[in-house]
Amino acid sequence: MTDAADVYIEGVAIELSWADRTRSLTELIFTTVSKAVDDAGRGYEGIDSVVLAAHDLVDGRSLSSMVTAPAAGAYLRDEVRYSDDGAGAFAAAVARIEADEAERSIVAAWGRASEHDVEEFSRALFDRIFLAPLGLEELHVSALNAQKWRIDGGDASHVETAQARRATAAKANPRALHAGGKRSTPAYPLASDHLPLWADVVAAVVISKRPSGVRIKGLGLSSEPSWLGDRGVAKAPALKRAAQRALSEAQIGVDEIELFEIDGMTLYDEAIALEAIGLAATGEGMRSLAHDPRCNPSGGSMAGYGVPAMGLARIVEATLQLRGAAGPVQQGRPRTAMASGQSVTAAQTQTVVVLEAA
Amino acid sequence: MELVTIEGKWDFNYTYFAGESASRFFHELRENQRIMGTRCTKCEKLLVPARAYCDVCMSVTDEWVEVGPEGTLETFTIITTAFPGLPKPPIVMAYVTLDGADTALINLVHGMDLSDIEKAAQKLNALPRVRVEFIDEPKGRITDFSFKLI
Amino acid sequence: MSVAIIGVGQTGYRRSFADKSSRELIWEAARLALEDAGMGIDAIDMVISGVAPDALAGEASVERTAMLGFGKPFLRINTGGVTGSSAVFAGNTFIRARRARAVLVVGLERMGQATSSQQVFNTIFDPVYEKDFPLTTITMAALRASMLMRLYGYTAMHWAQIASRSYRNALRNPLAHIHRDVSPEDVLNSPLLAWPIHRYEACPMSEGACAMVLVDEGMVGDRIPAWIQGAASITDSYAMGDRIHRPGATLVDLLSLKLAAQRAYAEAGVDRPREQLRAVELYSAFSSAEAMAYPALGLCASEDGPRFVEAQFTDPTLPVINPSGGPQGANPVSVTAMVRIAEAALQVREMAGERQVADVERAVATGQGGATQFSTVCVLGKRQAA
């Protein structure tokens, strides 16, 4: 859809931790943003835009960016904060450069699960009149999706293999959370291991027009209706459309993509997501997750999960893979990668990014 | 037909990590009754209250320096209306630059005659010198101290 | 690529809408904006929305119901007081990037659901160093107002005159929440909240929704456009105490607004703002905030501020400030900054009814949020920027 100038990822950084008492939230942000800027290599020169993803309720600051944005380099810059997933903020930052409103931008996203009560937060996301009185949490929606997937004939014979593969990957990933963290109580049919490992996550990237290692090839965004019952259960229609848009902009088929970092809260969400993006046939997502080395080599939600940073975390992991710098979880030398992030309530909005080694 | 309203409470629990810098700042309040700042390694400003980095320069701070205990009032307000959950009015709140600091610090000003608000305001408008006063049993919170006109 | 506002929809503002759910308010504003634009929802490529802070509505992501139409890209903004203008700017960005041709921006304020708004406002401050203080939006403004009085000779009467002018302008705006003829004396006689601020100087708490349709130049067709000639946004440091000794830009110099205005004016080709901007819609939650905006927007020098206030009542060549009544007339926090742009658009499009200012070739709208920290400036014009 766009014929604007190309946009590149110059620098990335990610840090997962748990209840690190030596650092405040703003200090965590400062550290990771500084690392991304260092990784890009030319300091703050030319950085004229800062795009953030952070949630007031997660941060426990009713207007988070007032306190946190300066830690991400916002001082006297054009800064905007999305109360959305990091991949959504990333898309907005790319659009700014394409619109010629900025030359070089920081994108940062964070969520510190050790500071707040994740279940309490999750319950607050639902409509006050119809859903909140039921005590619904996002992981309950994941459970409903998982069961629907099974009822519809999803091939569950690969659940254990897929889970084991996630665990192995998360263990091998040097950027994953290796100590601490927390899991919620699973709801049927989910098991404890299938759940996200709550973590303190900060991700940051620096993008610009100047050619460097990784180029943004396609972006797609989409949403689902606000009523849960109006959505396609276990079909992730927003992700499907977002992926279609990103692929068509990149002029590439999903089969040609060599690496996937797809956001899902649980094992089943990840499997369903692989079907939605068109990589796996309906009901076959778990098999891909179990056996396809291109899928979530980072370990997915097992590696640590902090809302709303995960979309940007996936972009960082995908970028490292394209650069051949992913360490022990490196999957050969992929030329193209797809990353996604979800937001609002129970994956109501989705952003998909297609990246290419430049 | 009756329009439905549903009662709710927006109440969330948090544990905020103050981090090493703020912890040391609070520790100094409690143990040594002194106000500390940190110096930016780039612009060399002494930032108060102490912090790990300077957001203007995006640089870390290193040196710890005591400031005050005296300083100059920069601006103020006198709160005359009660707000739920906050101390009882009238309250004087002010930004004060403690001697040696490059930034101003906010806290309450105690010990003023507030029977005539306008009169008190005129007195503060002269930007008087103030001194830091600690409470008897400091707890390592920002409320351990307040300012008092010299 | 030039972007135009061709649709504006506002529910009107009041203390609370007991008869409407959040989704109905959003729907109403969106419907009115689409109707004004002569478009259906299917022609919209993207929706951008925002509510901030969530706590005021007592519900997270309350604007999720703005995902109107099916499967459209949707993003939510949260930049505090400037959420509404940030949403408009984001729409502008996606169109200029050619990622969308038509964007619906929707804002909602549901603070009528909050039982204690100032308590919420206290939770916006730094929980480590500042949470134990009676820091509220009111006391933050008071700290600055007292400094302006000392530095430039503003008096309590100036604050009262500014507030009274806004109340009286709001009498001509049927959408306003407060319709009350308040004289400067009435302001001075109202209770003191935090010296030097009186109750009638403070903004009301309002609910309501506002929506706008933004399109690229090829889609304007026969609609009446308000062209976005310049849009800029700048963030300042959070720490107010750090700004007191900043050379050339202390606590009462709105450096972020000044820098944003410089950029937006440069884009729009505005070099004599006092003559070129006929209508000014300011996000000034208090009279002192308005006074700080004058020099930042190039309307007068800092030290001439008090005279500029007085001259507004006698000199018809000066720009008209807050013809809508501004935030004094209605302050639906999440949308207040969007309403400023909406009202400026109505002025440029000559659709402002009784509050229409004559000969508005260009109008400017500002946004101000955070700890007087986030500033936005939007210049709208009858014509595309040269």
Ligand SMILES: [Zn+2]
């Ligand atoms: Zn510095």
